[in-house]
Amino acid sequence: MSKERHKHILSFSITSLLRRKGKNLSIFLIYTLMVFLLGSVVFFVSAIKREAATTLKGAPDIVVQQIRAGRHDLIPTEYMEKVRTIRGVTKVIPRVWGYYFDGPTQSNYTIIGMDGESYEAFRDRIPFLSPEEAPIGNGKVLIGKGIARSRGLKRGGHFYLLRSDGGLKTFEVSGIFSGRSSLLTHDLIVMSEKDVRELFLIPARYSIDLAVYVRNKEEIETIARKIGEVLPGTRAVIKEQITKSYETVFGWRSGLVFTALLGTVLAFAILSWDKATGLSADERKEIGILKALGWRIEDILEMKFWEGLTISLTAFLAGIILAYIHIFFFGSYLVAPAIKGWSVLYPPFNLNPYMDAGEVFMVFFITVVPYTVATLIPVWRSSTIDPDEVIRGI
Amino acid sequence: MGRLKHLLAVYGILSLLLAGMVLHAILSTHAAKSVLEERERLVSMLGLTDLCLTTEARYTRHPSQADYFTPFQDNPMSLELFPSGGAMAPPSFKEIPRKMVVKDE
Structure with a gap:
């Protein structure tokens, strides 16, 4: 009822x-x-x-940046040795990368340099590329789909970028990252570390920042604190911050x-x-x-x-x-x-x-x-x- | 009672769509597993720190690498002006010490 x-x-x-x-x-x-x-x-x-x-689980455990007058500055590569001596640090890689504003397309690119050793470790199977697309160095670069589209580039195509001294540097596209990786690679140009140094005129004894890898992930914070003590004037960004950045952002x-x-x-x-x-x-x-x-x-x-x-x-x-x-x-x-x-x-x-x-x-x-x-x-x-x-x- | 049946039919369709949505999310997660693993590998290879969501400003292209002052560094009293900066909040700055220690030289 x-x-x-x-x-x-x-x-x-x-x-x-x-x-x-x-x-x-x-x-x-x-x-x-x-x-x-x-x-x-x-x-x-x-x-x-x-x-x-x-996806950002694979990011470096610690990124060490040099801060001068409140801005990021080039970090002396010799700092690597000081970081390496800290107990628990397994690897320190100087990162050479930067931003490039492309006038003709009015867009910003992110340029990443890879040293030969790191590159060879992945040489056989680079994600989102077929093996024949892989070579970098001597002007050969890998680019994201966004850049390929905006510049109308195909594999084997050539393009130039302006060096920091105003000269032109020509590059050849050896591979284009597939669209499935766009959330990471859309604006990327991956080239050899030497090419990045030539493009941005970065002296050999400096890098943009240092990527630090740590054996025991529990020790990351302690090691970051030690880096701050050994290298005053630097800022250490730990992996937890990187992965949790997006929670806050x-x-x-x-x-x-x-x-x-x-x-x-x-x-x-x-x-x-x-x-x-x-x-x-x-x-x-x-x-x-x-x-x-x-x-x-x-x-x-x-x-x-x-x-x-x-x-x-x-x-x-x-x-x-x-x-x-x-x-x-x-x-x-x-x-x-x-x-x-x-x-x-x-x-x-x-x-x-x-x-x-x-x-x-x-x-x-x-x-x-x-x-x-x-x-x-x-x-x-x-x-x-x-x-x-x-x-x-x- | 006819109208009640119609309402129930509407809820039936909406519930089916909702269930389909949940199923789609679960199946897509499984299907995307290999792509996510590849992306993680690419991050390790290139030492990437951020997603490419926007390319208009350095501090929104790589929010995890920016510091408090980056959006305002162009000149004294400069305001943060990029639209994507307005859509995002600043990241947490855990590394900035809360306690100041003065070393006795």
């Missing part, structure tokens, strides 16, 4: 919703749009965080998440406030008539609860499904521009699909619950409505 009663009340709620079709449809559409936007940002951010956490305080969150919360505050502060004359009349017909206040509350839940749950499900499709099937079309900014080269955001149940629940909690509760408050307050007065329109 009780089950039947609930069914009838739910059926009545749907009829009641359909009676105010226009108003409820517009609420549903705005609601879906809000969930869609918030859900898109949540999916985008959690997919990037996961990409960073899984795209945390709730980041502009992207904060804006989406603030927008959604404000929109819901307005929507809920409007719902919570009063009933329309039609709704008051409806409640009055129902009471006159013998409906108890708990029946009316249940009816309104179903109304609120029907709109909010349907909008939540529709919004979250559309958000997933948007991020993982349409390359984050609406969210990505915020990250790209003025970049000319940016990777296609083909993120690996990932759903964090906790974050989806968070979206559910901040969208469905306030609205559903807000629909009940005015009805609760209207329990004192006198049916006679409402029907007469007093």
Whole structure:
């Protein structure tokens, strides 16, 4: 009997919703749009965080940078020996890399130099390249797909870059990293360390920074502290910071998440406030008539609860499904521009699909619950409505 | 009761889509395993530290390598101006010591 009663009340709620079709449809559409936007940002951010956490595990344990007058400066290569003497350090590699602004395409490239020893260790199977594409050195370089596209380059093609002294240096493309690696390689030019030094005029006794590898990962922090003591004026960035950077960079305080969150919360505050502060004359009349017909206040509350839940749950499900499709099937079309900014080269955001149940629940909690509760408050307050007065329109 | 059936049908379709979404995420994770391993290998090979999400500014191309001052270093009182800098928060600067130790020379 009780089950039947609930069914009838739910059926009545749907009829009641359909009676105010226009108003409820517009609420549903705005609601879906809000969930869609918030859900898109949540999916985008959690997919990037996961990409960073899984792929950057191979990053150097410690990166040592020279700081001078508050800026990064070239680090003397002799510092390598001082770091190497610290107990627990297995390998120190001087990194030679930099940024290059390409005038003709108005884009920034990242140029990475590899020394012969490190390169040979991977020579047989370089990820995202076929073996014949591999050689670097003497002007031969590997490039990311973004550069190949913007410069119209193919394997075997030639291009030039301006050296720091204004001269031209010609390069030959020996390989192009496949698109599946774009999230790492889109703007990369990988060349021999010698070529990078010639391009940027970096003296042999200096590097950009030092990559330090440590035997026992538990000791990374201690070793980083020791490096700070041995080499004052340097800054050591530890791997944990590198892998967790993206947790912070795209945390709730980041502009992207904060804006989406603030927008959604404000929109819901307005929507809920409007719902919570009063009933329309039609709704008051409806409640009055129902009471006159013998409906108890708990029946009316249940009816309104179903109304609120029907709109909010349907909008939540529709919004979250559309958000997933948007991020993982349409390359984050609406969210990505915020990250790209003025970049000319940016990777296609083909993120690996990932759903964090906790974050989806968070979206559910901040969208469905306030609205559903807000629909009940005015009805609760209207329990004192006198049916006679409402029907007469007093 | 007809309308109730319609509503239930809508929820049925939405639930199926939701289940499909979860399944798609799980299957894609398995399918992407080899690509992720290759990417990790590439990171080790090149000693990379960051994802290439944006290339407009040094501190957003390599957020983990930037320090507090990088976005404002162009001139005194300069403001951080790149759009991607507005979308991201600064990384945590765990290495900056909270305690100052003065060595007795």
